[in-house]
Amino acid sequence: xxxxxxxxxxAVGSVIAESLLQHGLQVHLLGRxxxxxxxxxxxxxxESTLLVEELSRFExxxxxxxxxxxxxxxSAVLPFVEKLSHENTVTIICQNxxxxxEQITMPHTYQAVVYISGQKKDQTITHFRDRKLILPExxxxxxxxxxxxxxxxxIQISPHYLHDxxxxxxxxxxxxxxxxxxxxxxxxxxxxxxxxxCESLIKEGMTIAHAEGIHFEKSxxxxxxxxxxxxxxxxxxSMYYDQLNRxxxxxxxxxxxxxxKSQKHHLDTPHVDTVYSLLxxxxxx
Amino acid sequence: xxxxxxxxxxAVGSVIAESLLQHGLQVHLLGRxxxxxxxxxxxxxxESTLLVEELSRFExxxxxxxxxxxxxxxSAVLPFVEKLSHENTVTIICQNxxxxxEQITMPHTYQAVVYISGQKKDQTITHFRDRKLILPExxxxxxxxxxxxxxxxxIQISPHYLHDxxxxxxxxxxxxxxxxxxxxxxxxxxxxxxxxxCESLIKEGMTIAHAEGIHFEKSxxxxxxxxxxxxxxxxxxSMYYDQLNRxxxxxxxxxxxxxxKSQKHHLDTPHVDTVYSLLxxxxxx
Numbered sequence: 001x002x003x004x005x006x007x008x009x010x011a012v013g014s015v016i017a018e019s020l021l022q023h024g025l026q027v028h029l030l031g032r033x034x035x036x037x038x039x040x041x042x043x044x045x046x047e048s049t050l051l052v053e054e055l056s057r058f059e060x061x062x063x064x065x066x067x068x069x070x071x072x073x074x075s076a077v078l079p080f081v082e083k084l085s086h087e088n089t090v091t092i093i094c095q096n097x098x099x100x101x102e103q104i105t106m107p108h109t110y111q112a113v114v115y116i117s118g119q120k121k122d123q124t125i126t127h128f129r130d131r132k133l134i135l136p137e138x139x140x141x142x143x144x145x146x147x148x149x150x151x152x153x154x155i156q157i158s159p160h161y162l163h164d165x166x167x168x169x170x171x172x173x174x175x176x177x178x179x180x181x182x183x184x185x186x187x188x189x190x191x192x193x194x195x196x197x198c199e200s201l202i203k204e205g206m207t208i209a210h211a212e213g214i215h216f217e218k219s220x221x222x223x224x225x226x227x228x229x230x231x232x233x234x235x236x237x238s239m240y241y242d243q244l245n246r247x248x249x250x251x252x253x254x255x256x257x258x259x260x261k262s263q264k265h266h267l268d269t270p271h272v273d274t275v276y277s278l279l280x281x282x283x284x285x
Numbered sequence: 286x287x288x289x290x291x292x293x294x295x296a297v298g299s300v301i302a303e304s305l306l307q308h309g310l311q312v313h314l315l316g317r318x319x320x321x322x323x324x325x326x327x328x329x330x331x332e333s334t335l336l337v338e339e340l341s342r343f344e345x346x347x348x349x350x351x352x353x354x355x356x357x358x359x360s361a362v363l364p365f366v367e368k369l370s371h372e373n374t375v376t377i378i379c380q381n382x383x384x385x386x387e388q389i390t391m392p393h394t395y396q397a398v399v400y401i402s403g404q405k406k407d408q409t410i411t412h413f414r415d416r417k418l419i420l421p422e423x424x425x426x427x428x429x430x431x432x433x434x435x436x437x438x439x440i441q442i443s444p445h446y447l448h449d450x451x452x453x454x455x456x457x458x459x460x461x462x463x464x465x466x467x468x469x470x471x472x473x474x475x476x477x478x479x480x481x482x483c484e485s486l487i488k489e490g491m492t493i494a495h496a497e498g499i500h501f502e503k504s505x506x507x508x509x510x511x512x513x514x515x516x517x518x519x520x521x522x523s524m525y526y527d528q529l530n531r532x533x534x535x536x537x538x539x540x541x542x543x544x545x546k547s548q549k550h551h552l553d554t555p556h557v558d559t560v561y562s563l564l565x566x567x568x569x570x
Contacts, residue, residue: 182567284475
């Protein structure tokens with residue numbers, strides 16, 4: 001029987017581990033410390049409690065590893081991932097942004113576009129909606145898809161995977177930048193000047209995507225603005241909460257990734273450059 | 286004997302009132318509430334204590350009025366200024382930024398470029414350095430200059446006043462924007478990307494100045510960066526402290542003024558537009 005590991009007992013990791021466990025698979029949820037997490041859902045009495053094992057003491061070699069820690073913690077967990085892998089272990093990075101694979105040398109490593117919405121407080125996870133991972137098409141992901149088929153985890157093999165990952169990157173670029181730098185919630189997109197800024201950021205992001213060979217229709221700007229308009233006004237983003245709590249933000253794989261690609265292609269992206277520089281400035285200690 | 290009023294018992298107003306009083310002039314320091322303020326200077330034993338009178342109850346007509354409240358409070362004090370003025374009263378606005386005069390209809394009103402550095406905590410002002418006001422050249426300001434000549438208040442009548450006011454605006458544009466939006470101190474200018482952003486902001490500000498008929502040498506960018514490099518790393522700016530304390534910021538007469546002039550002249554100033562939009566976003570409640 002294949003052995004699954006999920007590193008990072010946050011909302012994304014716990015929901016993935018829960019779905020795999022309920023499907024009868026052999027799953028280890030791994031975290032900094034051993035313990036338990038509880039998953040709740042609004043309006044549902046049923047709760048799951050999952051065992052968390054300590055990553056640094058774990059020794060079983062795994063066939064599939066989901067990395068669900070934040071981008072800022074990726075480099076800290078990679079040595080453990082290598083230790084727990086054999087030559088055919090498949091690793092799925094479940095993080096916001098893009099560019100993580102550029103720093104990973106392990107074969108069989110892929111990044112998922114993650115649609116799982118939830119939050120963690122103490123050891124309790126509230127799962128709001130979605131359990132979807134979008135992956136590129138290859139032998140490894142097709143095999144994984146077959147193993148989890150029928151479970152609650154919706155693994156989709158996408159023929160336009162790169163487009164999907166860039167689309168989510170563009171969504172994050174606008175709303176994460178304006179909320180993190182204003183330390184304000186999604187209410188900011190009601191303001192005309194902030195809308196103009198979001199649109200400028202998305203357009204520049206599309207220019208960078210284009211230089212990387214990923215093409216978006218002009219209507220994508222409006223499609224993303226429509227997504228923003230669907231957010232509850234008092235919703236924060238992950239970067240907004242990280243700013244408030246003075247935690248490291250996932251700048252490097254969102255604005256930083258786009259900034260570096262812009263520089264590489266000698267593009268003129270002043271709005272992206274400005275928000276990136278200001279986010280970097282926020283973290284200087 | 287000419288009667289002087291100073292509205293706003295903060296660092297700037299208190300230091301101006303102290304200088305005029307010590308010169309033997311008749312001066313009223315006016316604030317929201319009656320009380321006292323104390324002025325201290327590091328390394329000096331001598332302290333001044335000044336009486337503060339309540340602006341809304343004050344009835345004496347004044348010949349010279351210094352407005353030293355923040356730009357965000359200007360419109361709230363203007364009705365009192367009008368009430369205390371006669372037809373030849375000279376009003377000096379001592380505030381950061383520019384554009385305040387565009388909303389004032391009283392004659393004999395001028396804006397000073399203020400170089401007085403201090404801070405207020407409770408009712409105690411610590412005066413760090415400088416007591417300089419730069420004013421445009423005209424009959425009113427020349428008469429004022431003669432009245433205060435020999436006092437500690439250094440009133441300079443400048444033949445290139447507009448250049449002076451725009452220079453300070455450009456200084457504020459860079460450092461206030463990056464510190465307020467990063468919620469970080471002057472340490473941020475040690476970072477290469479933040480330096481690039483400051484330089485881009487200053488250059489765009491110079492383009493706006495040019496469209497308004499004020500010309501700067503290219504070397505101005507380096508001159509302002511040198512000023513930033515002279516700041517102690519842990520120094521905050523006024524906008525930085527306003528952000529931390531969630532007080533209204535003087536956006537309207539610094540970034541907002543430049544943004545409106547840029548729009549008026551159909552200029553392309555994406556860095557200025559971005560920081561302005563993000564500052565606006567910070568204040569949406």
